[in-house]
Amino acid sequence: MDDKKIKIALFAGGTSPERAVSKSTGAAIYKALKSLGYPTVVIDPAYGKNQPADVEQIFCEKDYAEISNRNYVEAVNSSALDDIDLVFLALHGKWGEDGTVQSLLDLRGVKYTGSNVLSSSLAMDKMMSKILFQHYGIATPRWFAIDKNGVDYKSIAKIIDNSFGYPCVIKPNDQGSTVGLTICKNEDDVESAVKLAHEFANKALIEEYIDGHEMTVALLENKALPVLEIKPKHTLYDYECKYTNGMSEYVVPANIPQEASERLQEQALKAFHALGCTGYGRADFRMDTSFNTFCLEINTLPGMTSTSLVPKMAKAVGISFEELVEKIIKLSL
Ligand SMILES: Nc1ncnc2c1ncn2[C@@H]1O[C@H](COP(=O)(O)OP(=O)(O)O)[C@@H](O)[C@H]1O
Ligand SMILES: [Mg+2]
Known part of the structure; x- marks a missing residue:
């Protein structure tokens, strides 16, 4: 054609x-x-x-x-x-x-464009993604999930105490843009955080908090692009930091040891394939202060404004926004 x-x-x-x-x-x-x-x-x-x-x-x-x-x-x-x-x-x-x-x-x-029905559904469901990540040996923060019906807050606090403790992250299982997410400092925060997450999803995901750095890797044509580090002005990479100019600093390629950056790229591609994703996408990670990496999720239709993350990573290897759009078209036909 x-x-x-x-x-x-x-x-x-x-x-x-x-x-x-x-x-x-x-x-x-x-x-x-x-x-x-x-x-x-x-x-x-x-x-x-x-x-x-x-x-x-x-x-x-x-x-x-x-x-x-x-x-x-x-x-x-x-x-x-x-x-x-x-x-x-x-x-x-x-x-x-x-x-x-x-x-x-x-x-x-x-x-x-983007991934098929099953891969898109799996990627939108953070819990299902994490089950597959674990199956394929991709490190992800420790977690458990809580359904909306008949929530027992005392027993949730007990599970947190007996597993990873505080701080922990409570988020809706299938939302984006950091909507409905809380970092809980102690047991007092748990009930309202679970309630908030349940306003957006039927399942609340409770994860260990990974202190350290915010990293992301774009996938294009079955290859990982250079790793990008996000340095948000807030402690959390929240909605405001994601979409307001000047509220985050971006470093691409990330200023980290080559070994860590290669591992992030390798884990990103593995996570992309674990869910069966195709075309393009973006894997979000946390990296702790010892350079251990933890995959949070795959975005199958990541933001594509000219200042979004995937275009920034593409630019780092000389691919302009227009070339990126054209590549995505070719990959989808
Ligand atoms: N387990 C975690 N440890 C530390 N920070 C987290 C954790 N989970 C989420 N976050 C923070 O919240 C942001 C959004 O979480 P994420 O799981 O990527 O969901 P989404 O981007 O779909 O809202 C992350 O980019 C990160 O800054
Ligand atoms: Mg994310």
Whole structure:
């Protein structure tokens, strides 16, 4: 197929708490697709058939119409996708990164960027990912999970005491962007932290806290890109540090011993393959002060604004944002 004849539908927005981030990713990818010359339609699946005439409205902070999960089916089934060769997914979080949209697109018979249904679902479920990481010998923080029903806070505190102690991290099992996550200093913090995590997910994941450094590795074309260290202004790499200019410092390639950086790359690729991920993605790690690495999760549709982490790692090996977008398209066809 003549590359420039590939017709693309860019999906951005969605209904997850990461809707705003997805709009930014979408706007950046749209700009790149236009300058690369790909005919592109932009669709916010959360609007269903009711898409704005002006694409820029999809990327606007203010919503153009009511959004709903039920609209996804109509959006995927609409005639706008009739002559589309590839859907470029700029969605993040639940109902976008978790295999649900991927499954609708499989049923419709349209190719899409990123990982398949199963890998996307596994990566969105931190507990399932960790079970696979452990199976494949990829170090991950010690953990246990608590279901929403009939929670006994006293027994949770007891398990923490008898396992890894404090501080510990309590987070929703299937959210992104550090939403609903608490670092608990002692038993007094546990109840509210579990309740908060359960506001966002049916399972709360309780993990040992890994003191040290925040590292991330992008995967592209079955290779790991140079390791990036994030130095957030807050102790936690929270929503504000993730998405506000100047709230984090980024060092790529990370200034760490070569041995540690090679291990991070090797573990990142192993984790990516453990979940069966394809195309591109990003593995998040904590690294303690003795350079021991712990994989937290894989992001199958990582942020792709021009200042996001994956584009920064690509740039470190001379791949521009546009080249990265083009590579992702080629990998998906
Ligand atoms: N076990 C942990 N030890 C230390 N910090 C953690 C731990 N788990 C999460 N964090 C912090 O919270 C951030 C978000 O956690 P993560 O598991 O990557 O979820 P998500 O990015 O999907 O919200 C991490 O980047 C890290 O800064
Ligand atoms: Mg993360």
